[in-house]
Amino acid sequence: MSEHPYVVPPESIEAYRVRVLFHCEELKHETNPTVRANIALYLAEAAATLARMEAAAALAAATAA
Numbered sequence: 001m002s003e004h005p006y007v008v009p010p011e012s013i014e015a016y017r018v019r020v021l022f023h024c025e026e027l028k029h030e031t032n033p034t035v036r037a038n039i040a041l042y043l044a045e046a047a048a049t050l051a052r053m054e055a056a057a058a059l060a061a062a063t064a065a
Helices: 013-029 033-064
Strands: none
């Protein structure tokens, strides 16, 4: 099985950026309050993970410079 260069690894910072954007759009269009609550929980979890990843990347860039 060959690796495709356009596939983003699911645990990468790029994947979390896309995930947060997707959940934001999904939340904006959803009308069911129960579904909106679940989407908001997924969004919060993805955003928190992304924030930790962004902070780690910024720290790594600052120490490498």
